Amino acid sequence: IILNKLTPQKFPELMKQVSELTIDTEERLKGAIDLISEKAILEPNFSVAYANMCRGLMGLKVPSADKPGKTANFLYLLLNRCQKEFEKDQDDDEIFEKKQKELEADEERERLRVELENARVIARRRSLGNIKFVGELFKLKMLTEAIMHACVVKLLKNHDDKSLECLCRLLSTIGKDLDFEKAKPQMDEYFNQMNKIIKEKMTSSRIRFMLQDVLDLRKNSWVPRRGDQGPKTIDQIHKEAELEEHQEQIKVHQQLLSKKERSHTPGGGPNSQPQDDGCGNTVPISKDRPIDTNRLYKIIKVSKASDVNESTGVWRSWEKGCSGGTEAKPASRQDHFDRSGRVDGREGSPITKRSFSRESQERGGRSGESAPTPPPSLPKPSLSEEEMEKKSKAIIDEYLHITDLKEALQCVAELNSASMLYVFVRQGLESTLERSTTVREHLGLLLHQLVKVGTLPTEQYYKGLHEILEVTEDMAIDIPYMWLYLAELITPMLHEGGIPMGQLFREISKPLVPLGKAGVLLAQILQLLCKGMTPKKVGDLWIEAGLNWNDFLPEDKDVNKFVTEQKVEFTTGEELGPKEVVKKQLLSGEELSKQLDRLLQDKADNKHIMDWVEANLDEEQAASNHFVRSLMASVCGIAIICEHPYKAIAEQIMVRAELLQKYLNDEEKELQALYALQAMMVHMEEPANLLCMFFDTLYDEDIIKEEAFYKWETSKDPAEQTGRGVVLKSVTAFFTWLREPEEESDKE
Structure with missing residues (x-):
């Protein structure tokens, strides 16, 4: 019911209603995702809104139905849903091929042909709707560039009409966000293949025209020839109607003036040359009549206000206008779709000033008279x-x-x-x-x-x-x-x-x-x-x-x-006396982790975190194993991308190297930090390669020395044996690499 009422004007109110729904089980969470995804697929014009709705719910977690003690994540389930829909397209093609063969041998050929054609139309619409939705999720940084490149590669490989149409829809949606300097060689390769498909006529003329439109779009710096055709707010519609009314009044007024001048100027002349009103309408204008720049300024201002990207706050946030115009890469997330693909801002169309028609300028030049002076360029109206x-x-x-x-x-x-x-x-x-x-x-x-x-x-x-x-x-x-x-x-x-x-x-x-x-x-x-x-x-x-x-x-x-x-x-400047010194309260493990997580999430610099430790923990607490473990868990926890498979961002560890080195200042503390990582991996059910990624970075940044790694590997501490076998096996490659120099020197 809520989704059926969705309009740009009602989005904030409806989003609030959705966030207040009781979604406390995995079944309900999957149901909500299915409903939103289906609406997005069937109503692609509203995909921006549905993507924004998903963004508002992306932090939602509920208890997992299959794994007691674990949680089901909204974003992970949503990505699964989109992936299945994307992969379903290929399965549909195989089904249609099979039905086509059955059709040729069946007596009720006409009825089956109609059914098959209808099924193909529905499948095509679903594919286009899903790819549009996926593109909008990427623009909101809920999907990675790697996923998008994988989608492009897969669609290009198929070479069928439906895949290429989806490719055009995808690149029209996200092409600008993918086309930055680092990814340029890969994008060039895609467009070379598309150009080849066009030249060799490897597909229908309809698809070739669509491909050519995308090529032209890139040549035009991803500025579309037509503005956004999505749904509009009531305010936008009113402003556009007001603008049209202004333009109509100007047109009528100029026509009346022209008639009046013609009645006083027999045979016409330069004063009655037709002019372009900037809206595609040729209307007469008087050279002697000064242009009312104040009125023109108001009209331009109204026109600007009706633009989707410059309108009311809610609609602007839908369109993610604030994310365009930059080549900054979205936050990295591990590829969740097809790993076969290689992984390696928005300006409006310029306003063309057409104050005088070419015909008028040419006539004026031939007659030896100076052409009418165009109106002065008006400054861009600043925001009120x-x-x-x-x-x-x-x-x-x-x-x-x-x-x-x-x-x-x-x-x-x-x-x-x-x-x-x-x-x-x-x-x-x-x-x-x-x-x-x-x-x-x-x-x-x-x-x-x-x-x-x-x-x-x-x-x-x-x-x-x-x-x-x-x-x-x-x-x-x-x-x-x-x-x-x-x-x-x-x-x-x-x-x-x-x-x-x-x-x-x-x-x-x-x-x-x-x-x-x-x-x-x-x-x-x-x-x-x-x-x-x-x-x-x-x-x-x-x-x-x-x-x-x-x-x-x-x-x-x-x-x-x-x-x-x-x-x-x-x-x-007074020193605190002994009686004034207040003993610092011992923080529990949960409280300490919570405070450290907050500081790291707020991107506090290392010095600020060190100051906080000094202000809130006494020397004994700051040197304790309990603190070292909490710090290591918080720093590494922030660096994990929680997708499937998991991934560690090395840069997040590197920027905290100074912080970790300060508190991991002896071999015993380094060992405790490794135990903390081990416990984290066991809790996360030993994600593949994740611990290896951490070990590589911790070693490269000189945060943990070789001796501590070897001591951890051979540790027999009974308190640290839970899940240890699987964890040790996951870092076999790291220790093999660590020993290589020793083995080479022994041979010498």
Whole structure:
């Protein structure tokens, strides 16, 4: 029922209803996937929406029906479903071939022929619908380039009409995303084969024309001749109708003026030359009548607003406009389709200005008269504050829902409105101020990264922040913990690559000093910083920045009393006395793993993680086997791509080499780290080659030495024997390679 109501206008509301459904068993999860996939296949015009719906559900996990203690993953089941549908096409062809032979020997030939033809039409539609859906899933980074290349190779090999039609549909959908510099040789090979099929007439003329269209599309930098033909929101339809009405009024008005001028100019002349109105309509225009550029600007603005990629926030997020225009590779996932294939942003069509027809220019030139001067080129209208708010809200909502930092950064960069980014900052702060701590921290991290990469100018950050800080007096009445909430949003900006403490504190205090509240906010930020590093380090940062509490507190405020009440004595340079030292609470294994996972998922740098360890664990805890195992499990867990087969991203380990080397500082700790990896492999039911991938990287990056590997291999520790036999067997190749130099030297 929910899917039957799907329209662009209702997507957010319906997505919310889907996410609220009780999907708590594998059977229900498979049922939901089947329903969404079937709708996507049968309604390809809505495949963008169904793909976005899948993205919203991709984190869904339920208990496995076949494997007690394990979970069934939405994404994995969805990929299985798409793969089966893709492979089913070949089986259908064999069935149709068999039926064709039966048809030739059957008496009821006509009836069977009609049935067979209908079955072929249905199968063709399903194939095209599925390939379109697969393409949209790839654009949302739910499938890998490897899978897409495998699909292209398989479709090219078949050479039948249905496969080639699917190929054209697939490349039209994702060609631009695959066609970047590194993959260019492979793409060239595909298009050479397609060109060969066209030249040698190896298929029907209909398919050859389709192939030629794809070739032309690539030559045109993947800019289609026609815009998106998918479903539109009611607002878009209204805007397009308004634009058409404007154009019709202009046309009628110009025709009336032309008639009037002809009545005063016998025989016509240059003043009555036909002109092109830019919409394919030839209409007369007067040379003497000045062009109303203000009105033309409004019309262009309306036209721009009706474009799918520049409309309301929800529809833009459907189209993934924020992901286009870049050649960045999607996050790698292991090939889940056909491994036979080799593995190795979106601009609108330019507006052609046709102010005067060629005929008019030629006549003017022959008569010796100067051609009418074309209207001045109009600047691209910048986003209004209202439009910026809508787009900002869409980006922020999507980011907080899926926490894809890389994509959010790209979306903000593509707004291409640096002078309006204060609206984005303000919208982000307003929409998250009263939500959870986690949400506020994520928004703070996004703003920090935007400043770090240079997308968000610091003056725009301050401007958006000031608009919130200036009304804090009124907000505090309804939000009792407002200063803490603001601190959670601002503190990430002090991470490495953000804004220096001195500059940030002085700037954010400007609107608060007159209110007497600057000190309260700064104290909250400093206390939060102490959760990530020691109070002494925070105090050193304060002193190095040359900050003084007298600059932030009212004149009648007792500084010493304030510092004591707020527990920020470390800012005065005083050492904590023995009585003031608070014993750090011992974290359980689960709590420790959770905190480390959070830091790694938020892409905290190694220094930040080390500061957190120093601030939250005493020396004994930080040197314990328990901590070493938790750290190793968290770092390696983040590096695993949970598909079938599993894969380890070596780069994720490499960037954490410094962190691991600091805490794996002797052979015993290295051995404990290997035990942690062993336990992880047993828990995951010994995925093929995964442990070998980890061992290779840990050895290459000098994180774990040979001696520790050999000690682990021969270990007889009774506590570490569970599943050990299978795990040892899985790394036979690694140890064979490790011993090769020794064997060669012995022979010498």
